Every structure is written in C-alpha cells, then in structure tokens.
Amino acid sequence: MDLPRRPSTESSSGESTPILSNFNSSTSLILVHDDDEEPSSPFDFPDDDEDIPDSPDFEIRRPWSPPMAPSLVFLYLLSPYLKLGALFLPNTQLPLKYGIPPLIIFAVLSAFARQIWYMLARYSRKADLEDIILDAFARGRGKERQRGWLRAIVRGGTGTLRVLLAFIYLRESVHIILPLLPEDLPFPPRPVLTVVFAVALLPLVSAQSLASKRVVYATWASIATYFVWFICVAVAHAQGTLEINPGWLRMGTFWQGTTTTAFAFTSSSTLPLYTSLKAGSPPSGLSKSSVSRSFRTLSTISVAIAVSFTLPLIFFTARMNGVIDPPLRLQPAIAVFNALTLLLAIPSVLVTTPSLPIPERIRRATSIPLSKYLTFTLVAGLSLVPTRAARVLSDALLVCACAGTFFLPALVHITIHFFKRPLSIVVPPELPMAPSPSASAADELLQRKERALQRTQWRKRVVWDVVVILLTGLCTCIITE
Template sequence: MDARRLSTESSSGESSPILSNFNSATSLILVHDDEEPLSPFDFPNDDEDVPESPEFEIRRPYSPPMAPSLVFLYLLSPYLKLGALLLPNTQLPLKYGIPPLIIFAVLSAFSRQIWYMLARYMRKADLEDIILDAFAHGRGKERRRGWLRTIVRGGTGSLRVLLSVIYLRESVHIILPLLPEDLTLPPQPVLTLVCACILLPLVTAQSLASKRVKYVTWTSIVTYIIWFCCVAVSHANGTLEINPGWLRMGAFWQGITTTAFAFTSSSTLPLYASLKAGSPSAALSKSPASRSFRTLSSLSVAVAVGFTLPLVFFTARINGAILQDPAPLRLQPAVAVLNSLTLLLAIPSVLVTAPPLPIPERIRRATTIPLSKYLTFALVLALSLVPTRIARILSDVLLACACASTFFLPALIHITTHFFKRPLAIIMPQMPATPNPYAQEPEPTAADELLQRKERALQRRQWRKRVVWDVGVWTLLLPVGGGGFVWGAGRLAGKW
C-alpha cells in the first residue's frame, strides 16, 4: 500500500502541491495498489477516465464550457478550408500525393495529442501559460516572461489575422470572374465591403460558444461537403478545372506544403479547456467516451481524411482551362460560389479566438463597444485589399506560421519540458524553495522512504511509457521541422 501526505502548502502559488516536512507526525492516508496514481502519460483505455486536478486552470474568456459535439465541430472545421479547397490543383502523382496526406493527417493528430498531454502535465490549458512555464519558469525571470507573453499574444493574433485575410481575399477573388464585366464601380473593393458588412455582426461574438459562430461554422462544413460533391461530379465528367486562387498563392504553396497546410490547426488548447469545463462533475465521475478529447480529435482527423483523400485522385485528370464550361452540366459557377462561402463563413470562428489588442484600460472602461474586435476586423479588411504581390508574401508567411505552430511548436515545448527541466513530482510534491532556516530538520521515517521509492518507481515507469512519444516528437522537430526550414530557405533562394 502507498502513503500520501495531506499537506499541500505551496510557496509559489503554482498548482503543484508542496510537502513541507517529512516526518511521521504528518497525517497519512492509505491507497491500495490497484488505485495507484497515474502519471500524465500513463493512459488507461480511455484517458479521460482519469479525473482532472481541481486546480486545473481554465481562465481564458474564449474557452467557455462546450458540448462534445461543438468541440468536434471546431476540431474538424480547420481541416476543411483553404488547404483542402486547393488540393485538387496540386497536380501531384498519386504516389507523391497520397503518402504525404496520410502522414500529415497522422502528425496533426499526434501534435494535438502532445498539446493535450502538455496541458495535463502542467495543469494548464492556455498556450501562453504553457510556454511561460516551459521557457521562463521560476524567480528572477519576470522580464523574460514579459517578452514571451508579448511574443505569444502577438504571434497568435498575427496567425488569426493572416488566416482571416487570406480567407476574405480569396472568397472575394473567386467570385469576381462570375460578375458582369460592364460594372461601373470597381468590383473587388465593393464586394469586399459587402462581405465585411455580412461578417461584422458575426466576428464580434464573445466566444466560440456563441450561437452565431456555431451556426455559421456548421454552415461552412455543409458548403464544403456540397462543394466536394460538385467537384466529384466534375471530375467524373472530365471537366474539373483549376481553381484560380491556386495561381495567386506564394512561392511556398506547392503540392506537399499545401497538403501540410490542410492539416494545420491552432485552437487545440482552448477546445480542450472548453471540453473539460463542460464536463459535469468531472472530478467525481468518469467521463464517457463521447467526452474524450483524444476520441474527438482522432474522429475529426478521420473525417477530414475521408473528405480530402479523394481530392488527391482528382488531380490526375484536371484540365488546364480556368473558369470555362465546355460541358453541358455547368457546375463551375456553383463550385466557385461554394468555395467562396466555405472560406467566408470560416472567418468568425478564427477571429473570435484572437487575443485582444493592448488597448489602454481607461479607453476600455469608457465604452461597452468591443473596440479590440472592431480594430482587428478593420485590420483584416485593410490587408485583404493589398496588391497581389504583397498578398503572395502574406500567404507564404501564413503557411510557414501555420505549419510551425501545428507541428514544430508542440514538439519544441515537449522536448524542453521533459529533457531540459526537472520532472514534476507525481506523489511526492516538490520541497519549498525557501525553507525555514530555524526549523529543526526532522529525521526521515520509513514512510518518507516509502514515498521516495514509490516516486522514483513512478518516474521510471513514466519515462518508459514516454519513449514512443519522444521518438515521435523528435521526428516532428528534426525531419519535419528542420527539413521544412531547409526546404523553405532553398525555395526562397531559388535553389528549387
């Protein structure tokens, strides 16, 4: 039987408890061996059966309680957007198109699992908190924490803005060839303003749980499925044509990199926090399989593969003509409209999760208008009207940032946390950082030695179970991340 101490004093305010004195006078409880504590990497059949710590931190306003069906929606939605819409234009042979799609789908699910395990291990559900704990934890690092906090918020906001800019820009440009040529007003700015008026009441929603955001996101999934059916029919008739948006992308948008972008996502931690916040009595009862984050994540990737893998087959027979209708069945206008709607309706769910701008508190208190959301949307609107050569640079930056945040960043944090930092205690909390110098040192007892042996045994057990994950993480960091960096540098230098 194992002994656990009830003393949970903490000198730093962190979620890890502190065991102040090792002596036999401390109250003990007895835990049977079949109920021994599980480490964050010691998964049962359903890892959500392990109750979360009551000190698990859910603090961000864009992580409200959400039902599993809604979490599944936002886990699936990023996969059925721009990257998937451009897949039929990559023109990769099947032997070079199918393996990358399967590999990046698996890597995307693996990356989400890494984020999930980091959140459980650190007892935090926010990217900013996890990065600060990984790279600036401890005393005397206030300045580094300030810089890191600014970098994380700026990087997260920039990624959301860039994604919205490309979505809005492409949704407008796809419709332009369908408009009459004798218009008196310039069609692009006018159509962009019309789309902005439609989006304005949607992007000012408070969170992903808002009904407005939920309905438009479901609608974007439906429009993608209808687009997928139209593309399949066009391919069967031999009339599938190149999406003109493919020709406006930057230098990084090649076959394999577009496939990688199709499986990028950026809201894993907020969605996990929302799922845990929406679980009733999570600390008192076991969660069903429908509330397992790992199950929902794997299911979303599987559904995404089902709706993207056939697109790779379509690339083998695609016409070089652009927006022409040689066949009696005129599906190209419908394909263009559905493509545009899918991107346009995806913008609210992207911008809602953007961090707020650093507006002075005096100004924020003077009005109830969400100034940060309006200013962010105004920035998106302005950048969507930039010239094509600048838009290509923005699209390249978007692809690089999206792939780095999805595949490279979780691997880097995992390695930093588990290879260069002291592991967190499992059953024996850490000693206080500043013990009382006048306190008399008690003699260790048999119970203390038992706890220490059990702690070492559990740490070794955790390390053995983490070996497979470590191999996968190093694969993400070196062959995928490092190889992608070398390819990008060579692409910019014109080597290939």
C-alpha cells in the same frame, strides 16, 4: 504523461490523516510491489476520461474558454481541416504515389500534435497556451521581464496567425467571385465586393466567444458548403470539366504540392477547445466522463472525417477523365461554394484572436468591441494589398501555420521533459528528491516510490519522444523545401 497525482489525505475511516511533510520517523510506510500486475506498456498512455486534479492553475483560465458540449468541440476540431488547404488540393496535380502518403502522414501528425498539447496541459496543469509556454521557458523567480516578453510574443504570434488566415480567406473569396461578375460594371468590383463581404460578416466577427450561436451556425454552414463543393468537384471530375482554381496561381512560392497538404492539416485552437470541453464536463467525482467527452476520441474522429473528404481530391487531380457531352456547368457553383466556405470560416478565426492593447480608459468608455472591429478592419485592409505583397503574406501564413501546428508542441515537449526537472508524483514539493542523511525512513521509502513512478512515466513517454522528433524533422523539411 500523467498529471502528478496528489497523495490521499483521507483514511478509510473518513478521518483526515497528517500531511506527508508531518510524518515522523515512527510512521509506518511500506513500498509494496504488485507482482501480479502486468508491467506497464510503453503504449499505455493516460486515459483522457480521467478527472483532472483540482488546480488553481487549471481553473483560472476556464472563464476565458466558455463550457461547450462535445458536439461543438468536435465542430471546431473538424472545421480547420476543411478549408483553404483542402480547397487547393485538386490543384496540386501530384501523382498518387506522391500525393497519398503525405496526406496520411500529415493527418496522423496533426492528431499527434493535438495529443501532445493535451498531454502538456494535463502534465503542467495549465489550460492556456501562454501559461504552458511560460512554464516551459520562463519558470522560476527572477524571470518577470522574460515572462513579459514571452507573453507578448505568444499573443503577437497567435494574433498574427489568425489575422493572416482571415485575410487570405477574405481575399480569396473576393477573387473567386470576381470572374462571375459582369465586366462592364460602373465601379471597381474588387474593393466594393470586399466592403460588401466585410459588412455582411461584421455581426458575426463581433461575437464574444466560440460558443456564440452566430459563430456556431456560421461554422456549421461553412462545413455544409464544403460538402456541397466537394460533391460539385466530384461531379465535375466525372465529367472531365474540373478546372484549376485561379487562387492557386496567386499564392506564394512556398505553396507547392506537399506544403499545401501539410497546411490542410494545420490547426491552432487545440488548448482552448480542450479547456472548453473540460469546463463543460461534470464536476470531478460526480460521474465518469463518457467516451463522447474524450478529447482524444473527438480529435481522432475529426481527423478521420477530414481524411475521408480530402483523400479523394488527390485522386481527382491525379486522374483526369475525358469530357462527357453535354456537361453540366458546375464551375460557377464550385466557385460560389468555395467562397462561402472561406467567408463563413472567418468568424471562428477572429473570435479567438487576442485583443489589441487598447488603453483601459477607452475600453471602459464604450461597450463596443473595439478590438474586434479594429482587427477586422485590418483584415479587410490587408485583403486589398497588391498581389506581390499578398504572395509574401501567404508564404508567411504557411510557415506560421505549419510551425505552430507541428513544431511548437514538439519544442515545448522537448523543453519541459528534457531540460526541466520532472514534476513530483507522490513526494511533496517541500521534500527534497534526493535522500539526505537526516531523512526519515518514511521519507526515504516515499522517495523510492517517487523514483519508481518516474521511471514508469519515462518508459511511457519514449514513444511520444520519437513522435516529437518526427514532428520536428518534418516541420524543418517543410520550411526548407
């Protein structure tokens, strides 16, 4: 699914040539078929290393996503996979034949979903989720009100997902640590511990972007604590002392074995990370992007590493070993590193949360990031809700995360490529696609070239259409399970 390429406006002699719309009937335009070239394969997808055409639509959002090095983009691509879903995998207790295939399938589908977002961004020349959805469902004149509603829905949905995710992280961190505290404390431990964790996180959640050093260090630390937790779980399994995480029993009814595996491979920051990677790349034409700057490569590596550190957890829960005497007391360490992994992931989740609709007069009156503080206050307040309400919210989180990761890109892909007119490749927008009696010979040949290229793009997209159907079907099965 290549982006439409602009016809060259420079001749070989360096002089400017007339634009296509100024061609007259005497212009010589020949459609040449390269018979020596091999036919394009349906699997010959566009290369991520190609430069993105200069487009105001693509450039306008770049300041919102700061330029980031490939290492940071890789960090944020990997981080969501090693969080709550992965921490719950040892509790699913699925047999190997029911545990391994779903994990591999959802890992592959997660990579495909990211690739679909990447190709949609390149195809539509939009670098923001709002713009892509508006372009898919409310493109054209006379739809200003529809675009306003859609923009509010997208921002509200994105904010709700991130608030629910941060709320579950904070709540589970508190509940994991509570059993380690003395029972005769003179104060209620749960609200006090929630306030302590919230105050400790306050300097981190007030960062401006994912490129902030505070957020970067916290995210790296979150991955490091997950690796330590993974080692402790492996040792506990070898000793036969691995226990079920109590948080698993507090989750909602939707949290079963397969749905938890699907949640482990959900993510919601694909487009901002792609934009940041491209914003940090050399300007177009100066140098060819290296493999390390390929978004597809970084995404694939992140999924592969995530599978490497989640697949063994399926073996741990399916094959329990006998107790070796004397065992090491690893359960407190497992709980501590579990809580740290979730706590340190909260800043990267809340930093990308859309701002609250605070009046401009109030925002200009202070330099304090009121929106971020109010959002974090909401997260801390939700973490104190009763268990029954928390279960409902955890079910809502699972549905929103799976739908946003697997179903939404498939829906946008279907809408753009099945119900919208394809973007032109070589024909200027002012030139009609269908030949007319008054069309010049040059225009007719240009339209033949356009139709030939469109057929080639259609053949390339067939495989991704199949992937989209699979994503839609699997997401529906997850939600209705």
